[in-house]
Amino acid sequence: QKEVEQNSGPLSVPEGAIASLNCTYSDRGSQSFFWYRQYSGKSPELIMSIYSNGDKEDGRFTAQLNKASQYVSLLIRDSQPSDSATYLCAVNTNAGKSTFGDGTTLTVKP
């Protein structure tokens, strides 16, 4: 079992829809959780971080964390073609050292 697993893609949604990206992790001691966006050929860019159970909203993005279920998700509301990218989930398992999932590629169709 991988330490961090993301739902296999690719994921395709129409413009204006909600995109839902999921991630599970194996280390119950994990404390910090991150979502990165990576455009093709570019480096990852941090878009959300979450540390406590519940929801955290930032504009069109909402991160959700459930430590009991070892599950973290990212919702993108009103998806735009510019949201088309690969989304990486990262879990901090050892102070400063994060483990990344393999990513889910999202395509938003106009």
Add this chain to the structure above:
Amino acid sequence: DGGITQSPKYLFRKEGQNVTLSCEQNLNHDAMYWYRQDPGQGLRLIYYSQIVNDFQKGDIAEGYSVSREKKESFPLTVTSAQKNPTAFYLCASSTSRGGPYEQYFGPGTRLTVT
């Protein structure tokens, strides 16, 4: 502007040659990291350093070496022992004490070895 720089953006080498990739940060972060990314794959950790003059192997350290003589700099050498060196190399940095441990990435170096 605070950030992480990597140079060069593209690098071409012949098989059997060692090559050093540069990574510099002015974010005053203690921790720095090197990742490798192959097409369609996630990030794999090569080496990381949480403090000057100290570093640890990641998941795929064989064929690579690093140094951390200055807080701002964490160069990566890809040696001739690395069997498949062609990849996209990413450097990142973060705080290492007390959190929040968010990693910030440089623009990456795309290495091609023929």
